[in-house]
Amino acid sequence: MAPILVHDGRAIGGTPIRKGGSLVKIRVTVNGTVHENEVEPRTLLVHYVREALGLTGTNIGCDTSSCGACSLHLNGEAVKSCTVLAVQADGCEVTTIEGMAQGGEMHPMQKAFMENHGLQCGYCTPGMVMAATSLLKENPNPTEEEVRIGLEGNLCRCTGYHNIVKSVLACAAGD
Amino acid sequence: MIPAAFDYVRATSADEAISLIGEHGEDAKFLAGGHSLLPLMKLRLAQPSVLVDIGRVSDLSYIRDAGDHIAIGALTRHMDVERSPLLAEHVPLLAHAAGHVGDPQVRHRGTLGGTIAHADPASDLPATTLALGATYVAQGPNGTREIAAADFYQGFLESALAADEMLTEIRVPKMGGAGWSFQKFNRRAQDWAIVGVAAWRRNGDSGVALVNMGSTPILASSVSGALAQGASIADAAQLAAAEAEPQSDLNASPEYRVHLAKVLVRRALEQASA
Numbered sequence: 001m002a003p004i005l006v007h008d009g010r011a012i013g014g015t016p017i018r019k020g021g022s023l024v025k026i027r028v029t030v031n032g033t034v035h036e037n038e039v040e041p042r043t044l045l046v047h048y049v050r051e052a053l054g055l056t057g058t059n060i061g062c063d064t065s066s067c068g069a070c071s072l073h074l075n076g077e078a079v080k081s082c083t084v085l086a087v088q089a090d091g092c093e094v095t096t097i098e099g100m101a102q103g104g105e106m107h108p109m110q111k112a113f114m115e116n117h118g119l120q121c122g123y124c125t126p127g128m129v130m131a132a133t134s135l136l137k138e139n140p141n142p143t144e145e146e147v148r149i150g151l152e153g154n155l156c157r158c159t160g161y162h163n164i165v166k167s168v169l170a171c172a173a174g175d
Numbered sequence: 176m177i178p179a180a181f182d183y184v185r186a187t188s189a190d191e192a193i194s195l196i197g198e199h200g201e202d203a204k205f206l207a208g209g210h211s212l213l214p215l216m217k218l219r220l221a222q223p224s225v226l227v228d229i230g231r232v233s234d235l236s237y238i239r240d241a242g243d244h245i246a247i248g249a250l251t252r253h254m255d256v257e258r259s260p261l262l263a264e265h266v267p268l269l270a271h272a273a274g275h276v277g278d279p280q281v282r283h284r285g286t287l288g289g290t291i292a293h294a295d296p297a298s299d300l301p302a303t304t305l306a307l308g309a310t311y312v313a314q315g316p317n318g319t320r321e322i323a324a325a326d327f328y329q330g331f332l333e334s335a336l337a338a339d340e341m342l343t344e345i346r347v348p349k350m351g352g353a354g355w356s357f358q359k360f361n362r363r364a365q366d367w368a369i370v371g372v373a374a375w376r377r378n379g380d381s382g383v384a385l386v387n388m389g390s391t392p393i394l395a396s397s398v399s400g401a402l403a404q405g406a407s408i409a410d411a412a413q414l415a416a417a418e419a420e421p422q423s424d425l426n427a428s429p430e431y432r433v434h435l436a437k438v439l440v441r442r443a444l445e446q447a448s449a
Contacts, residue, residue, distance in 0.1 A: 021181065040180065042179070042180055044177060047177070064214060065281065071280055074283075079284055080281070083210055083214060131279070152365050153280045154278075
């Protein structure tokens with residue numbers, strides 16, 4: 001089992017950096033594929049998916065659980081992966097933005113964002129899509145206000161949110 | 176940002192968690208949802224050498240009718256508190272306030288016991304359970320004990336829990352149809368309250384607690400005392416900050432916080448009395 005890389009690219013072998021940090025074996029199903037790795041306990045889930053698994057669609061924005069760019073699904077619910085340890089995902093199912101399209105077809109939420117111009121620079125978009133799909137799972141027919149409140153954990157610095165809200169409402173309506 | 180290195184152990188029961196925390200000493204910390212602890216660790220404000228993960232102690236995630244109160248397992252997530260029909264019926268103030276913690280992603284991970292044990296005066300649910308006269312149950316190596324919310328908060332991020340004790344249950348009295356209100360004043364939806372108020376009122380009885388008005392959540396006893404003696408809402412609200420010791424930060428001066436507390440307590444009492 002290959003040791004993984006930590007965030008700044010240093011290879012971590014079997015020797016902990018200081019007292020503590022003994023490697024822990026985890027088994028995580030990501031986008032339907034089972035992965036087994038040894039990780040340092042302090043490895044954040046976002047670093048695990050980006051660097052150990054190479055799934056760089058999940059972005060790191062604020063790194064302080066404010067902006068929501070790193071949102072992905074843990075057992076079907078949106079979480080901020082900068083504030084979850086990879087070891088906490090052991091035995092769990094993770095879905096990242098890469099796992100949303102099925103059979104070459106974009107997820108309806110991705111299509112709705114495209115059709116409604118729900119993005120400009122696109123940096124917040126993976127997190128927005130993951131938060132929005134989690135929202136619709138919990139509340140399939142939200143009002144505009146409920147969409148705005150439901151996306152309170154995701155910041156966008158381009159759009160003013162208008163077309164993001166429009167996209168989520170369009171997806172909910174099946175347009 | 177990543178935390179300083181630590182060792183990780185996972186407990187599958189409260190007994191095992193308490194045994195592990197005892198074994199690893201004072202530098203060990205419990206990890207529940209991690210949404211208070213991990214941010215502190217990423218900033219290196221906390222550097223525990225061992226985390227005892229209690230996030231999977233699933234028999235501590237429950238919401239039960241226990242007669243005169245609702246018993247909530249410490250590892251019940253905010254999202255489950257927010258959505259509980261039992262709490263909506265008997266303790267609507269707590270269910271409502273839980274829906275104002277952080278944002279949905281945070282509420283999918285954060286737990287009621289975690290936020291109470293963290294004892295952050297700026298968090299919503301320590302003050303809310305204080306206003307409701309909750310009792311917390313702690314388990315240690317020598318068994319369990321009950322701690323009144325009013326005796327629990329001892330200083331900034333300091334609680335009455337011993338290092339080898341774990342919060343296992345929160346007991347919240349049923350509100351019996353009391354009027355209630357939760358006021359949270361902040362600049363951005365997901366932020367902590369600059370000042371918050373949790374309040375309920377039923378006939379002459381009331382409970383009012385303040386978020387972010389001192390080093391602990393603050394029970395505004397003077398407000399309840401004045402109401403019990405027949406004071407008007409406007410007059411009682413003037414006493415909002417009598418027990419408070421607000422501090423200055425980037426968001427607000429102490430004077431502004433006192434002003435906000437009076438306004439928000441008035442609004443809360445008006446809503447709770449409507």
